[in-house]
Amino acid sequence: MQAFKSALLVALSYRVNILVYLVLFTCFCVLTAGSTSTANDQDSYAAAKAPLAIVDRDHSRISQGLQEYLGRQGQLVDVADDRNAMQDAVATGQARCLIVVPAGFGDAYLKAARSGSEEPTLDSTFSFGTVSGALVDEQATQYLGLVRAAALLQSDDSMEAVTARADKAMSFSAPVETVPLPENGQRSSLAVYFQWAAFTITVTIVLCVGLLMSAFNRTDVRRRDLVAAKSSLKLGLQKALACLMLALLVCIVSCAVGFALFGASIQGLSPAVPMLLVASALVFSLVPLSIGFLLGQLGAGKMVSNAVGNMVGLVTTFLGGFWLDMSLMGPGMAAVSRFMPTSWYVDALNASASLGVASAATVLPILYDLGMVALFAAAFFAVALVAGRLRMRSAESGGNAAAATNTA
């Protein structure tokens, strides 16, 4: 098993590169899984609370009442009454809606409501994703509408009395019934971590395999291997075993970190859940393994392997809906994502993480998804074998095609 030992020694000589990638991207996964909030409540409706800011230049009872009401309906954010600060808040999405209450608004609004003339309006600025801004707009409109109604019907009431009536009426709320869905869509932190671990696994394994294969692809090393007593098949199998070992190591380390930090999020679920999550990661790791093998068969060097690993990792995770929710992508892109192994991997993860009782009916769909992932790996592997064969016969490698070259 000399080739196997040599392959592992090659990997060991690049341990710093491999460790940097593994540690770095695992930290990304941990940070992302830790900062991504999962659904607050599985079973009942929860109102969306849009982050909003109110710049109150009026300081009347009406503006204060509005601020209190919107503060209960959303997440009030402090923004200074400064143009740069307001632009910043809106541009970064810190406040999805910023409302400016101009000076004298309260008195002017009350007067206009009672006289029947056109009421003054508040200025609102939306951040990106105008649907949140529309929600806050609607809430502000409702509050002021109620104040207007109270002012019109009770024309002798003071601003405080009008606002008090509006606040009292707004304390009532209609009950909302939640109709349960057949499937549970919630994801645990561990599932989110495993989802992002696909990026770590892809980039690190492609790097490992690429470094290993590029060492063996050196012209002098390759020529010595070709004339060696060991058959190419046995040599290849030993190299493949070393690559497989590295891939498994990367996968297991990644899984172990995930369970150590986020294992508590699947407490109370079926014991089959952690096994299925690990199985999903292990099957998925075959995909970058076969991509790395393909790059090796094509003669790619270290730099190309590194770049391709990063590109493949980014493209597959992007199209798998990691960076942006799939609901935000168009139907065309959603269709394209089904041609990515990450899409099937995420389906398997989501189904595993929300598994209730482990039975044939619940586990078989997960195995189907994992089967699709394995098929992707098999497809890349098959292409790699063909590429390797063609390369071996090419003129440059001194194969059979070279014999056909006319020499003087």
Add this chain to the structure above:
Amino acid sequence: MYNVFKGALIALSRNRKLYLWTLAFPLVLATMFMLLFSNLESETSFSPVPTAIVADANYDHAPAFAKTIDEIGRAGNDQLLDIHRFKNAEAARSALTSGEVDGVIAVDATGTPTLAVTPAFDGAGVKQINQTILNDFVDTYIHSDRLVADIAASNPLALKNPDRVGQALERSKAVKEVSLTHSAPSMSVRFYYALLGMVALFCAQIGIFSISETQPNLSALGARRALGTTSRAATLAATLAASWAISFACLIAVFLYIRLVAGIDFGGRELICVAALAIAALFSTAFGTLLGSLPKLSWSMKAGLLAGITCTLSFFAGLYGQPSLQLADSIARSHPVLASLNPSKVISDLFYALYYYDSLTPFIEKAGVLLAMGAVVFALSTLFIRRQRYASI
């Protein structure tokens, strides 16, 4: 010195491996962004909420509520709901669970409107927001009802004129949308700006390669060049100038692709963006000089170090999706000094400042920070690139 510059320029431009990270990778990423973000703005912008209305006998006995539904469901700029009418609750709920509508509004036997929704896990929150809009609309009816009841209890004469009551409860627009920023806020452009930050850092690879071919302790070519008649300072200056030129060219190519092919808006300040790219290329050259001049590290280790540092800094600049962007923003708000130490974030903020702010002051501040960082990094690198004795007999 001109010949050294010219030679370095030709040598760098012919080294195709350098363009993998500085040109190919960003172009692939920008293309991917283009495809993925094509729907982003429309999916998160407001459109009328698809709502099921159970038009049964109870609904027919609430004409005031039915009239309100018709008003807010009418096509136009103020349309709030996209109404789907069903004869019974079962059909409406079936539409709810299939995802055709986001909520079901019905009227109970007492004439009170009710709302039914499903758990919302669409990740982007659009469905949850739509459900909240429906909830607020139903609550409006109840609030009006309570207000009238409260007034009736204390002052029934106030309600003697039904037209006046109708006028009081009429829906009126109390909020006007205005623009505060130089350009309309957009989530997708920030990813492109973060991409430019990443590309600028990857361009440091050109600096690493240049300095490796100049330093006597890093390559045989560097040793031969040190024996030449051109002074070390002139050689370094010319080589780094060539490195800057190539980095700038790569950044310009990526910028033009983002601007012209992806159609990303830079606030109409493209010329100033070119200046920003020149400053970014200066920093990346200085950064590459520092990394490249580190002794006892092989070329592949330096390249690996650069890739690791770039990916980390880009993560904290918000390149890796929504979670990364939110993390970058929260760090920038809570620890602005820390965010200013991240060159990828600073470069991204250069374009952000041009896009969103009216004044150029924030841009000038960020450019100053980046120039200062470049000066510090270059000063550090002089510790390794100054004249030294590498061997002695």
